[in-house]
Amino acid sequence: MTNEAPKRRRVTLPLLRRESIGDSYHVLSFDDPEGTPAVAGQFAMVRGERWGDAPLLARPMNYLTSGHTPSILVKVKDDASARLARAEPGEPFSVLGPLGRPWREPTPGCRPVLVGGCVGIAPLLFLARQLAAEGARPISVYGGRSERDLPLDDELGELTDMHVTTEDGTRGTRGRATDVLEALLAPGVEVFTCGPDRMMARVAELCAHRDVPCEVSLDTPMACGYGVCLGCPVPTTQGGYLYACVSGPCVDARAIAWTPGESP
Amino acid sequence: MNPLAVRVGDVELDNPVLTASGCFGYGLEYDDFYDVARLGGICTKGLSLHPRAGSAPVRICETPSGMLNAIGLANVGVEAFCRDKLPELRARGVTVVANVFGESIEDFVAVARRLDADTGVTAIELNVSYPTQEGLELGRDAATCARLTRAVRDATRLPLWVKLSPETGDVVAVARACEGAGADAITAINTIRGLAIDAETRRPRLHDGSGGLSGPALRPIALRIVWDLASALRIPVVGVGGICTARDALEFLLAGASAVQVGTANFQDPCAALNVLVGLRRHCERLGVTVKELIGAARAKP
Numbered sequence: 058m059t060n061e062a063p064k065r066r067r068v069t070l071p072l073l074r075r076e077s078i079g080d081s082y083h084v085l086s087f088d089d090p091e092g093t094p095a096v097a098g099q100f101a102m103v104r105g106e107r108w109g110d111a112p113l114l115a116r117p118m119n120y121l122t123s124g125h126t127p128s129i130l131v132k133v134k135d136d137a138s139a140r141l142a143r144a145e146p147g148e149p150f151s152v153l154g155p156l157g158r159p160w161r162e163p164t165p166g167c168r169p170v171l172v173g174g175c176v177g178i179a180p181l182l183f184l185a186r187q188l189a190a191e192g193a194r195p196i197s198v199y200g201g202r203s204e205r206d207l208p209l210d211d212e213l214g215e216l217t218d219m220h221v222t223t224e225d226g227t228r229g230t231r232g233r234a235t236d237v238l239e240a241l242l243a244p245g246v247e248v249f250t251c252g253p254d255r256m257m258a259r260v261a262e263l264c265a266h267r268d269v270p271c272e273v274s275l276d277t278p279m280a281c282g283y284g285v286c287l288g289c290p291v292p293t294t295q296g297g298y299l300y301a302c303v304s305g306p307c308v309d310a311r312a313i314a315w316t317p318g319e320s321p
Numbered sequence: 322m323n324p325l326a327v328r329v330g331d332v333e334l335d336n337p338v339l340t341a342s343g344c345f346g347y348g349l350e351y352d353d354f355y356d357v358a359r360l361g362g363i364c365t366k367g368l369s370l371h372p373r374a375g376s377a378p379v380r381i382c383e384t385p386s387g388m389l390n391a392i393g394l395a396n397v398g399v400e401a402f403c404r405d406k407l408p409e410l411r412a413r414g415v416t417v418v419a420n421v422f423g424e425s426i427e428d429f430v431a432v433a434r435r436l437d438a439d440t441g442v443t444a445i446e447l448n449v450s451y452p453t454q455e456g457l458e459l460g461r462d463a464a465t466c467a468r469l470t471r472a473v474r475d476a477t478r479l480p481l482w483v484k485l486s487p488e489t490g491d492v493v494a495v496a497r498a499c500e501g502a503g504a505d506a507i508t509a510i511n512t513i514r515g516l517a518i519d520a521e522t523r524r525p526r527l528h529d530g531s532g533g534l535s536g537p538a539l540r541p542i543a544l545r546i547v548w549d550l551a552s553a554l555r556i557p558v559v560g561v562g563g564i565c566t567a568r569d570a571l572e573f574l575l576a577g578a579s580a581v582q583v584g585t586a587n588f589q590d591p592c593a594a595l596n597v598l599v600g601l602r603r604h605c606e607r608l609g610v611t612v613k614e615l616i617g618a619a620r621a622k623p
Contacts, residue, residue: 064353065353065354066353067590067591067592104589110386110537111385111386112383113387113388113536113537113585113589114383114388114588114589136383137383153591278378278379278380278381278382280381280383280388280390280585280588281587281588281591283350283591284346284350285344285345285350285588286343286344286381286392286588287343287366287375287380287392288380288381288390288392289378289380290375290377290380290395291378292377296374297374298374298375298395
């Protein structure tokens with residue numbers, strides 16, 4: 058696995074297919090004949106070329122896969138994700154990427170633990186696939202509100218020793234991903250997490266307490282995605298800000314000044 | 322002969338397409354996309370005397386055909402700019418307009434002096450509008466704006482552009498006052514203050530509350546103000562506000578702008594400014610006209 062950032066490009070890619078998962082989730086796969094050189098943890102700014110002036114801005118989406126069929130996982134939460142959820146095969150999309158700092162290389166010999174919530178699963182699944190190709194088998198903890206909030210769990214279960222949690226108890230352990238994580242923290246473990254801010258803050262806290270390395274994948278509003286709008290600041294423990302699109306999205310959890318309780 | 326060459330006062334530009342302050346970083350982030358030296362010039366992120374970290378998140382949100390920003394004037398500070406960014410820009414042959422702001426007239430003067438001491442900046446553009454700060458709107462009032470312009474005019478030999486906001490009651494009066502105080506050009510317009518509220522959280526979407534509106538939604542207002550200013554002033558007008566395509570840029574030139582700035586469009590497409598330039602060039606070639614012939618043509622008597 059490489060941590061070098063490949064050159065960014067903005068290309069028009071047709072949608073190959075859109076697969077719905079339940080009511081809320083969609084996997085959009087694009088056709089990239091040149092091959093997208095993204096690695097796990099990187100993201101793209103995605104926008105429908107037929108959108109006109111509204112929605113105006115592209116949306117930051119973690120790569121689920123790269124290569125000749127780059128794909129993203131979408132959950133409907135605003136105008137732009139609603140448009141993505143209605144995308145039809147053949148529809149042209151402008152895709153700017155690969156962007157951002159990918160997941161770091163796990164220390165050889167460590168046991169990676171992937172902690173995911175909601176659409177945070179995408180960059181973690183990408184990481185799991187990369188690790189599997191290297192012969193590693195991480196542990197994963199996948200949490201959702203209910204059994205309907207665990208998209209792509211089948212593939213995650215194949216590549217990792219997976220623990221599932223749901224807040225309503227409809228699947229797996231009743232409770233939150235972070236409840237299960239605590240018992241898994243041990244010397245030799247390295248944590249990679251992506252999900253709601255509140256979840257990542259709790260993961261960071263648990264890992265810091267047990268002195269376990271922890272990397273998070275940040276999700277913030279963004280306008281440009283490539284470092285010029287200054288719209289994606291994340292407060293750091295140094296007192297200033299880092300910019301999620303260029304210093305992240307994958308960042309050491311200890312660098313972030315988490316504010317528990319503040320919604321993203 | 323270069324059909325795209327323009328003059329903004331004494332400043333000669335290879336073409337009329339610049340980038341707007343706050344929408345292009347420091348011009349060094351585009352290596353993967355194109356050579357920004359091809360543009361008429363770039364306007365830096367607003368430079369202050371001391372570095373500023375900027376406002377707390379959330380700083381941006383999308384609105385219909387536009388966006389609001391409350392970045393809080395985050396920048397590396399004029400010293401770090403001159404030391405770390407400007408030499409690289411000059412080495413690449415980029416024409417640099419330094420956008421500048423200050424918490425006080427004294428701060429503006431200090432920044433202008435620092436830029437004046439360096440070779441390499443083509444002009445200074447004064448940001449006199451703070452859509453996100455209370456009580457610091459030096460550009461709101463003709464007399465204060467003129468006093469600021471005069472103070473900076475006395476502190477630098479560099480060409481001086483004043484970037485005005487339509488938040489002023491009478492932008493023509495403020496512009497005339499700046500002209501009288503020694504400004505070489507007026508840049509119009511900066512953002513207009515807007516608001517978005519999240520109905521779920523029942524709070525404004527931006528941490529600072531209101532923010533500056535930019536993008537296509539702003540364009541008809543910006544264009545009207547450029548028209549009014551070009552009609553009223555002797556000094557040139559640089560037009561900005563929602564320009565996304567060559568066609569948009571043409572409208573501003575026809576209204577009387579001597580040059581244009583492309584801003585928010587760069588967020589959607591890093592090549593937006595280049596595309597505007599290429600489109601303008603094609604338009605001029607197709608019609609066999611120069612840009613200079615187009616400037617103000619929509620206001621000429623038929």
